[in-house]
Structure formats: structure tokens, C-alpha cells
Amino acid sequence: MLIQILNGIVYGGLLYLLAVGLVLIFGLREVVNFAHGALFMVGAYLGFSIAAMGYWWGGLLVSVVAMAIVGCLLDAMVFSTLRKQDHIVTVLVTFGILLILETVVTKVWGKAYLTYPVPPLLAGTINIGGSPFPVYRLFVIAVSVAVAVSLSVWLRYTRTGLYIRAASTDARVTSMQGINVDRLSLIVVGLGTALAGLSGVVAGPLLSLSPTMGNYILIDSFIVVVIGGLGSFAGAFVAALLIGQIHNFGAVYLPWAATVLPFMLMVGILIWRPTGFAGSRT
Amino acid sequence: MTSLTASGLPASRRKPAGYAALIAVAVLALAVGAALPWLVPTKIAMSLLAQAMFDALLATSVGFLILQNGRTSFGQAAFFGLGGYAMGVLIARQWVAPEAAVLIALILPTAVAFLLGLVISRITGVAHAMLTLAVGQAFYEVVFRWRELAKGDDGMSFDLPAQMFGFSARKLQDPAVMLVLAWTVLVLVLLGLALFARSRIGQVAAAIRDNEERARFLGYSTVMPRALVYAIAAFIAAIAGILQASYNGYIAPQMFHWSTSGFALIMAIIGGAKFIIGPAIGAVVLFYIKDYAGQFAEYWPAIVGVILVIVTLTMPRGVVGLALMLWRRGTRR
Numbered sequence: 001m002l003i004q005i006l007n008g009i010v011y012g013g014l015l016y017l018l019a020v021g022l023v024l025i026f027g028l029r030e031v032v033n034f035a036h037g038a039l040f041m042v043g044a045y046l047g048f049s050i051a052a053m054g055y056w057w058g059g060l061l062v063s064v065v066a067m068a069i070v071g072c073l074l075d076a077m078v079f080s081t082l083r084k085q086d087h088i089v090t091v092l093v094t095f096g097i098l099l100i101l102e103t104v105v106t107k108v109w110g111k112a113y114l115t116y117p118v119p120p121l122l123a124g125t126i127n128i129g130g131s132p133f134p135v136y137r138l139f140v141i142a143v144s145v146a147v148a149v150s151l152s153v154w155l156r157y158t159r160t161g162l163y164i165r166a167a168s169t170d171a172r173v174t175s176m177q178g179i180n181v182d183r184l185s186l187i188v189v190g191l192g193t194a195l196a197g198l199s200g201v202v203a204g205p206l207l208s209l210s211p212t213m214g215n216y217i218l219i220d221s222f223i224v225v226v227i228g229g230l231g232s233f234a235g236a237f238v239a240a241l242l243i244g245q246i247h248n249f250g251a252v253y254l255p256w257a258a259t260v261l262p263f264m265l266m267v268g269i270l271i272w273r274p275t276g277f278a279g280s281r282t
Numbered sequence: 283m284t285s286l287t288a289s290g291l292p293a294s295r296r297k298p299a300g301y302a303a304l305i306a307v308a309v310l311a312l313a314v315g316a317a318l319p320w321l322v323p324t325k326i327a328m329s330l331l332a333q334a335m336f337d338a339l340l341a342t343s344v345g346f347l348i349l350q351n352g353r354t355s356f357g358q359a360a361f362f363g364l365g366g367y368a369m370g371v372l373i374a375r376q377w378v379a380p381e382a383a384v385l386i387a388l389i390l391p392t393a394v395a396f397l398l399g400l401v402i403s404r405i406t407g408v409a410h411a412m413l414t415l416a417v418g419q420a421f422y423e424v425v426f427r428w429r430e431l432a433k434g435d436d437g438m439s440f441d442l443p444a445q446m447f448g449f450s451a452r453k454l455q456d457p458a459v460m461l462v463l464a465w466t467v468l469v470l471v472l473l474g475l476a477l478f479a480r481s482r483i484g485q486v487a488a489a490i491r492d493n494e495e496r497a498r499f500l501g502y503s504t505v506m507p508r509a510l511v512y513a514i515a516a517f518i519a520a521i522a523g524i525l526q527a528s529y530n531g532y533i534a535p536q537m538f539h540w541s542t543s544g545f546a547l548i549m550a551i552i553g554g555a556k557f558i559i560g561p562a563i564g565a566v567v568l569f570y571i572k573d574y575a576g577q578f579a580e581y582w583p584a585i586v587g588v589i590l591v592i593v594t595l596t597m598p599r600g601v602v603g604l605a606l607m608l609w610r611r612g613t614r615r
Binding site: 026032081088089092093096098104107256263270271 | 354401405407413427540548580583592
């Protein structure tokens with residue numbers, strides 16, 4: 001039972017890493033990055049290639065940095081250029097990027113499933129409540145908790161965090177106060193995609209690598225973001241843990257309905273509260 | 283600001299083409315359709331064009347939702363698949379008469395879309411895109427896992443019955459017959475949508491799209507017209523699904539997949555979602571590019587991605603918008 005809950009937290013943690021990136025980007029740019037799952041996938045493949053050379057932690061670092069750079073480029077070249085257009089246009093462009101990235105990865109790494117190794121440091125299991133539990137899964141939980149804590153501290157107690165919260169509430173008024181929202185957005189989008197790269201690498205050893213690995217988890221993280229209320233960090237956190245548990249308990253106790261449960265929960269919540277738990281601003 | 287949702291259409295200031303002109307164009311298009319088997323040289327070309335017609339119907343469904351509701355759907359394949367699966371499963375199991383199977387395959391997706399529309403239509407913009415994607419994918423997951431329904435991932439082939447509505451149904455798998463049928467259906471659907479856009483309810487739907495609060499203030503119910511547009515869009519998608527399933531004699535979960543929805547949306551955007559005929563044109567254009575790109579087929583998604591990015595960035599009103607602009611510029615001189 002305890003193990004089941006922990007497994008649910010592991011998946012919920014991964015979802016949180018992706019969903020919070022989407023929320024960060026949405027806050028400033030009011031667009032949803034449909035390429036987020038593709039960046040997750042590219043991050044995982046990059047990390048894999050470097051891990052295969054024997055540098056597991058190097059792979060993690062390179063992937064996070066590379067995805068941060070990709071995010072900054074995305075912001076500067078797409079989000080910033082299209083900010084005066086209908087937001088759906090930007091979404092369509094990110095959808096186009098998703099198609100391009102999937103094809104490129106299929107070309108470079110092939111379609112076959114690849115197995116990401118677990119770093120030697122985190123191999124093995126420990127005993128929790130009398131059952132063995134892989135250390136690596138605890139590491140995944142630790143990473144998501146660390147990200148959640150440092151992100152909320154950063155947003156709450158630093159000046160940049162204050163600016164970001166202000167810009168997420170109203171980007172125009174914030175820029176009138178003399179804050180460079182475009183530069184802020186560069187940081188935020190870069191951070192959001194870096195988190196996608198991070199979760200890609202961290203998820204690598206748990207899932208198997210394939211060019212479409214990002215799609216499934218992207219849709220789950222969309223559900224998280226919609227349930228949590230678009231643009232809400234706390235909402236995303238709660239919803240990610242909830243979906244993680246549902247995903248896991250569903251798979252164990254209701255296997256025939258497991259994949260549909262999150263969707264049903266989402267529709268139910270939207271009937272009850274059309275803007276999600278925390279309310280959305282769109 | 284808006285570039286996809288049609289607000290402040292310049293066309294509304296000009297007198298719209300009369301009903302007579304509209305019907306004349308439709309009759310002409312139907313006549314061309316009847317002559318197609320003699321105009322298209324080979325069976326293979328006919329088969330390709332027939333499949334382009336299925337894409338055109340699905341893209342028209344997505345485009346209609348954008349045009350009339352201002353909502354971008356990433357999950358329209360749900361109703362395409364639902365139509366195809368209802369048809370395929372009912373005919374393969376022979377639970378009902380084939381005619382009834384067709385009717386159920388038309389009504390079921392329409393009713394589901396109407397009910398979903400009551401909930402989903404309250405959600406706007408980007409959230410709506412995410413939501414429809416998730417809903418569409420839920421259907422995909424169900425048919426993918428539920429192996430007893432139609433063999434899950436493998437897909438299921440089925441034989442058409444000998445007779446349907448008094449015709450020999452097997453003829454539906456003849457490219458020439460299917461091409462004429464699909465073309466005719468497409469023309470009638472486009473005509474129907476053009477008439478809907480001029481009707482009272484269509485005008486109300488457009489008013490709600492442009493300013494929901496004001497429409498409500500004027501005393502209109504804003505939920506019903508929206509849900510109705512959802513239902514009509516799903517009906518069109520279901521027709522496409524039924525035609526494709528009948529033509530191939532095969533159904534597979536790919537019909538529900540988000541890439542099917544996504545490609546339909548891309549066709550609608552490339553053609554120009556501000557025009558009723560735009561999505562259909564986009565589907566045909568993309569179809570021929572794909573045919574031409576044959577040897578690069580493995581890069582096809584990337585090619586589509588690049589085309590999509592270029593079109594959205596450089597010609598937000600799509601191919602039809604571009605053609606119209608060039609035409610106006612040409613006639614002014």
C-alpha cells in the first residue's frame with residue numbers, strides 16, 4: 001500500500017515537473033507550449049546518449065542546459081515575435097515544432113525503444129515498510145520536491161520572483177512599471193523548458209525511450225494543468241499528485257479503466273468548476 | 283489581434299452572394315463531381331482523390347468550429363473515429379440492419395458532441411485546445427485498450443453487406459463510385475454550412491463568437507447555439523469517418539489519434555479557416571504536396587510542421603485568403 005502511494009508520488013512528481021513548466025510559460029506568455037512533451041523527449045534522448053558514454057550526471061546537466069537554451073530561442077523567436085497575434089497561432093506553431101522534433105529524433109535515434117540506465121550511485125533498493133523499493137524512485141521524488149520547494153521560495157522571496165508573479169498577473173501593467181517583461185519571459189520560458197529536459201532525463205530510466213514518449217505524459221500534464229486551473233502553481237502541484245495517485249491506483253485496482261480515469265476526473269471537475277481548482281484567468 | 287477567429291469579417295460589410303448564386307455554384311460543383319470518373323485518368327488517382335475528400339470533410343468539420351464558434355479543437359478525430367467505429371463494429375457484428383448502422387454512426391457522435399459541447403464550449407482559447415486534445419485522446423485510449431470491441435491496436439477489417447439502402451454496398455469500395463459519392467457529400471456539406479452561416483441561428487452563433495457577453499445581454503441563450511455548432515461539426519466528422527471506414531473496410535485506433543485531429547486542424551489553417559471552403563482546399567493542397575513528396579514520406583510530419591509554421595507566420599488567412607487577396611489586387615487594376 002505504502003509502496004503504491006510512493007509509486008503514485010513518483011509519477012505525480014514527473015507530471016509536476018512538466019506541468020509547472022507549462023504553467024510558468026502560460027503565466028507570462030499566455031500560450032501553452034504543445035512542444036513541451038517533445039522537449040521532454042529530446043531531453044531524455046540527449047541525456048541517454050551522454051549517459052551511454054558513461055557520464056550519467058553529465059547527461060543530466062547537458063540536457064537541462066540544452067533545453068534551457070532551446071527555451072530561450074523559442075521565446076525569442078516564436079513567443080516574442082507572435083505575442084500580438086491570437087494565442088492559438090503560437091500554439092499551432094509549437095505544434096509544428098513538435099512534429100519537426102519528433103521526425104528529427106526518429107531520424108537520429110530510430111524508432112526502437114531504448115533503455116536508459118540507472119546511475120550506479122542510485123542503483124539498488126531499500127526496504128520501506130517491509131517491501132523493497134528502488135532507490136532511484138526515491139531520487140525522482142527528491143528531485144520533484146526540491147524543484148517544488150526551490151521554485152516556490154524563488155517566486156516568493158526574490159525580486160525576480162516578485163516580478164514574475166506580477167507579470168503573470170498582468171504583463172502589460174508590469175511592463176508599464178518599468179520591468180522588462182521580454183527579458184523576464186526569456187528566463188521563465190528557459191526555466192520551463194529546462195524543467196522539461198530535467199524531467200525527461202529523470203523519467204528516462206522509468207519509462208522506455210521512444211520518439212512518442214512525450215505525447216502520453218504531455219496529455220496527462222495537460223489534464224493536470226486544466227484541473228489545477230491554468231496558471232496556478234499550487235493548483236498544478238495538487239493536481240499532479242492527485243493524477244499520479246489515480247494513475248497508479250487505477251493501474252492496480254481498475255486496470256480496464258485506468259487510462260480513462262484522469263479524463264473522467266477532468267470532465268467532472270470542469271462541470272463542477274469550469275476554471276479548475278484554483279481558477280484560471282483565461 | 284485575432285487572426286484565426288473571424289471577427290470583423292470584411293465580407294460582412296459587402297452584400298453576401300445571393301442564394302441563387304450559391305446554389306448555382308453548388309450545382310456546377312455537383313456536375314463536375316459526376317464527371318470526375320472521366321476527368322481523373324487512373325484508378326489510383328481516383329482512390330487518392332477520394333481519400334483527399336475524407337480529409338477535406340474532417341478539415342471542414344474542424345474549420346467550421348473555428349469559423350462559427352471561434353474554438354480551436356485538437357480533438358475532432360474523436361467524432362471521426364466514433365462514426366467509423368460505430369459503422370464498422372455494428373456491421374461486423376450484424377447487430378442491426380446496415381441502414382440502421384449508418385444512422386447510428388451518424389447520430390451517436392453528433393449526440394456525444396452536443397453533450398460535450400454543453401460543457402466544453404464554456405472554455406475558451408488555449409484551455410479549449412488542451413481540453414479537446416485530452417478528450418479526443420480519452421477515446422483513443424478506450425479503443426486502444428478495449429480489445430473485445432474491435433481488436434484494439436491491430437484494428438479490425440469488416441465486410442460491407444451486399445445491400446444498403448437498396449444499392450449494392452460493395453460498390454462503395456470502387457474508387458470511382460466512392461470519389462463521386464464523397465465529392466457530392468462534400469459539396470452538399472459546404473452548401474449546408476454556407477446556408478447555416480446565413481440562417482438566424484448561424485448569425486446568433488457568430489454573434490456569440492464575437493462577443494458572448496453582449497449576445498447574452500441581448501437575450502440570447504449562448505450555450506445552445508454553441509453546442510449546436512459542436513454537434514454539426516461532429517456530424518460532418520462522423521460522415522468522414524463512415525465514408526473512410528466503408529471505403530477501406532477497416533477501422534483502427536489511429537482514426538481517434540491526436541495526430542489525426544492535429545493534421546485536420548493543420549489542413550484547416552493552411553486552407554484558411556476564415557472561409558467555409560478553406561479547410562477543404564487546405565486538405566486537397568496538403569494531400570497533393572504529400573503525394574508529390576512521396577520519396578520523403580518518412581519526413582512527412584516534419585514537412586507538415588514546416589509548412590504549418592510558414593503558413594501561420596506569413597499568411598494567417600491561409601491559401602484561400604491569399605488567393606482572394608491576389609484576386610482583389612488583380613481586379614482592381
